[in-house]
Amino acid sequence: MQNFSIGIIGAGNMGLALASGLALRMAPGRIAVSDPHPDKRQRVSDLGISALADNDSVVARADLLVLAVKPQAVRGLCTAIAPTVRDRQVLVISVAAGIRGADIARWLGGAPAVIRAMPNTPALINAGVSVLWANDQATAAQRQAAATVLGAVSEVFWLTDEALMDAATAISGSGPAYFFLMVEALTVAGVALGLPQDLSAALAAGTAAGAGRMVHDHPAEAALLRARVTSPGGTTERAIKSLLGEGFMEMFGRAALAARDRSRELGEQLGAA
Numbered sequence: 158m159q160n161f162s163i164g165i166i167g168a169g170n171m172g173l174a175l176a177s178g179l180a181l182r183m184a185p186g187r188i189a190v191s192d193p194h195p196d197k198r199q200r201v202s203d204l205g206i207s208a209l210a211d212n213d214s215v216v217a218r219a220d221l222l223v224l225a226v227k228p229q230a231v232r233g234l235c236t237a238i239a240p241t242v243r244d245r246q247v248l249v250i251s252v253a254a255g256i257r258g259a260d261i262a263r264w265l266g267g268a269p270a271v272i273r274a275m276p277n278t279p280a281l282i283n284a285g286v287s288v289l290w291a292n293d294q295a296t297a298a299q300r301q302a303a304a305t306v307l308g309a310v311s312e313v314f315w316l317t318d319e320a321l322m323d324a325a326t327a328i329s330g331s332g333p334a335y336f337f338l339m340v341e342a343l344t345v346a347g348v349a350l351g352l353p354q355d356l357s358a359a360l361a362a363g364t365a366a367g368a369g370r371m372v373h374d375h376p377a378e379a380a381l382l383r384a385r386v387t388s389p390g391g392t393t394e395r396a397i398k399s400l401l402g403e404g405f406m407e408m409f410g411r412a413a414l415a416a417r418d419r420s421r422e423l424g425e426q427l428g429a430a
């Protein structure tokens with residue numbers, strides 16, 4: 158897989174982000190993307206990457222194929238490209254939330270190598286995290302190739318238990334929205350305290366970015382970092398006590414459970430039949 162060719166089907170948010178990240182790391186001539194929309198193909202062409210309307214032409218030249226379409230579109234896509242994938246023994250990487258590896262393999266037919274990846278939105282600015290899982294057919298070289306592809310836009314972590322992909326989706330896949338919500342909430346709180354809207358939003362967003370950078374460098378030490386900025390008897394302690402007293406930790410537990418269950422549900426609904 159040293160000089161693998163990459164095909165990406167779907168040039169939406171994630172497909173375009175992957176294409177952009179990869180174009181900086183490998184010869185654009187080794188990448189091809191397909192999408193039905195001319196405007197999206199134009200954005201791909203602007204990267205120097207071949208953009209086609211026809212999926213089969215992309216599959217026909219790929220060693221590694223990324224399915225970057227919505228979960229609801231995966232089944233139809235797999236069925237349509239199955240003969241070409243089978244002929245060429247292409248590694249298929251799906252970034253679709255919820256859709257299980259066994260269902261993708263069944264729709265493709267034969268015994269294809271399938272890797273599931275769950276990236277997240279910060280991949281659009283090359284700051285994502287991705288969780289990957291590979292089926293038994295994927296070779297070590299194919300796993301390495303998949304890590305290289307997702308590594309173009311994100312940090313990469315592997316899971317050996319596919320069932321935990323739903324949990325990872327609940328934490329990092331959906332996670333950026335939780336932090337955006339916190340910035341929204343903090344902005345509203347600042348305005349309620351009399352700050353101008355723009356200033357409150359800038360303070361909340363800047364604080365999220367700075368705190369994010371600090372904890373990113375010490376992921377196991379979130380509680381310690383919090384303790385360090387929480388002086389006894391101080392303002393932060395008062396706020397944290399209020400948050401914890403209102404059930405902040407339990408709220409996150411319930412939210413993550415709801416997201417995990419929805420991911421499972423999607424897999425069951427869309428994988429049926």
Ligand SMILES: NC(=O)c1ccc[n+]([C@@H]2O[C@H](COP(=O)([O-])OP(=O)(O)OC[C@H]3O[C@@H](n4cnc5c(N)ncnc54)[C@H](OP(=O)(O)O)[C@@H]3O)[C@@H](O)[C@H]2O)c1
Pocket residue numbers: 166167168169170171172191192193194197212224225226227228230233234252253254275276277278279330
């Ligand atoms: N965006 C994220 O932050 C994120 C994070 C993690 C995982 N994901 C996963 O990434 C996948 C793509 O998400 P997205 O946000 O990039 O979606 P998106 O913006 O809707 O992009 C998908 C693109 O693929 C096209 N498409 C659909 N069916 C196709 C087919 N059969 N052949 C070729 N192109 C086709 C779509 O066209 P139409 O619009 O006409 O259908 C659209 O242009 C999803 O499965 C999602 O679960 C996304």
